Amino acid sequence: MSTEDQELPVFTTAADMRAWVRKQKKSGRKVALVPTMGYLHEGHLSLVKAAKEKADVVVASIYVNPTQFAAHEDFDVYPRNPAEDRDKLAAAGCHAVFEPDSLYVSVPGADGESSNVVGRESGHPGSHETFVTVERLQRPLCGGSRPHFFRGVCTVVTKLFHICEPDVAVFGRKDYQQWRVICRMVRDLDFPVEVVGMPICREPDGLAMSSRNARLSPESRERALCISRGLAWAEKAVAEGAVSEPADVAAQLRGRIEEAGGTVDYVELLHAHHLSPISDLTSQPVLLAVAAHFPARDRGTTHAANGHGSKNSQSV
Numbered sequence: 001m002s003t004e005d006q007e008l009p010v011f012t013t014a015a016d017m018r019a020w021v022r023k024q025k026k027s028g029r030k031v032a033l034v035p036t037m038g039y040l041h042e043g044h045l046s047l048v049k050a051a052k053e054k055a056d057v058v059v060a061s062i063y064v065n066p067t068q069f070a071a072h073e074d075f076d077v078y079p080r081n082p083a084e085d086r087d088k089l090a091a092a093g094c095h096a097v098f099e100p101d102s103l104y105v106s107v108p109g110a111d112g113e114s115s116n117v118v119g120r121e122s123g124h125p126g127s128h129e130t131f132v133t134v135e136r137l138q139r140p141l142c143g144g145s146r147p148h149f150f151r152g153v154c155t156v157v158t159k160l161f162h163i164c165e166p167d168v169a170v171f172g173r174k175d176y177q178q179w180r181v182i183c184r185m186v187r188d189l190d191f192p193v194e195v196v197g198m199p200i201c202r203e204p205d206g207l208a209m210s211s212r213n214a215r216l217s218p219e220s221r222e223r224a225l226c227i228s229r230g231l232a233w234a235e236k237a238v239a240e241g242a243v244s245e246p247a248d249v250a251a252q253l254r255g256r257i258e259e260a261g262g263t264v265d266y267v268e269l270l271h272a273h274h275l276s277p278i279s280d281l282t283s284q285p286v287l288l289a290v291a292a293h294f295p296a297r298d299r300g301t302t303h304a305a306n307g308h309g310s311k312n313s314q315s316v
């Protein structure tokens with residue numbers, strides 16, 4: 001289905017989306033894709049703006065991709081507001097939206113259930129079973145606590161690339177490892193796509209913008225500022241020579257986050273391109289990556305009951 005007669009065309013099938021893109025390309029237009037999971041904020045819109053500078057037409061996709069979520073994670077409660085998202089994309093000058101219902105074949109099992117969330121699959125032999133993995137880069141950082149995550153991301157981004165056939169794809173460096181993993185996948189699998197990584201957009205008080213911030217309780221929202229403040233502290237401390245060992249930087253930053261009530265997923269200093277361990281801070285370029293959970297406002301959900309809250313991850 002498509003609503004191409006509207007000002008901002010919204011496509012819900014791969015065939016309609018691909019036909020529209022091919023028409024643009026036949027007219028000599030360069031196409032950029034901004035993949036998102038919706039519930040858009042200024043960070044997403046900064047990617048649309050960058051995409052407009054790199055191409056003639058910009059497609060944004062809105063899809064909460066089940067294969068990057070495990071059964072115990074927040075797929076069901078991930079914030080969604082497609083109507084508002086479309087308005088924001090139209091205002092930002094986006095040219096088309098890809099909003100599929102599902103991108104995977106999922107055949108119901110004997111109990112009638114069908115899902116592509118990892119661990120909830122029906123197990124039916126007719127269901128989706130092809131995945132893309134970037135073997136080494138997907139392992140550290142987010143791959144530690146979410147071992148299924150990048151397999152899902154790479155698979156859905158591959159599908160989006162095949163459907164939207166972009167010349168350029170724009171990602172945010174808030175999800176730094178994701179950007180590096182996709183760059184590696186594009187290189188290794190010869191996708192004819194230029195991958196662009198854009199800087200982190202922050203709230204005026206420093207918190208990295210993130211769709212999941214909407215799930216933070218007001219107190220957690222305040223406490224989560226320890227991440228951006230901690231990153232700023234680390235940058236200054238290293239520049240001034242007050243701390244010189246990677247392990248000391250990580251330990252002190254971890255302490256600050258835990259003191260503020262956060263549950264640290266990781267605080268790590270790694271080689272910024274290969275995401276491999278570094279033994280000293282002169283091995284440039286260095287990535288300082290942080291992810292931490294803070295209690296969510298909807299404490300009744302499985303997510304909060306598991307002791308996790310909304311996650312804010314960011315890197316410098």
Ligand SMILES: Nc1ncnc2c1ncn2[C@@H]1O[C@H](COP(=O)(O)OP(=O)(O)OP(=O)(O)O)[C@@H](O)[C@H]1O
Nearest residue numbers: 036037038043171172174175200201209210211212
């Ligand atoms: N603050 C931000 N600055 C720049 N890019 C961002 C920012 N937040 C998200 N992005 C980018 O937008 C794209 C879509 O991300 P997504 O829809 O998952 O939003 P998100 O805010 O990262 O959500 P989540 O809360 O799940 O982490 C990704 O490339 C992501 O890196």
Ligand SMILES: CC(C)(CO)[C@@H](O)C(=O)[O-]
Nearest residue numbers: 035036037065153156175
């Ligand atoms: C790249 C992406 C859209 C794939 O689902 C998602 O991981 C995200 O929004 O960062």
Ligand code: BAL
Nearest residue numbers: 037068069149175178
């Ligand atoms: N941008 C992050 C996507 C996720 O956590 O699933």
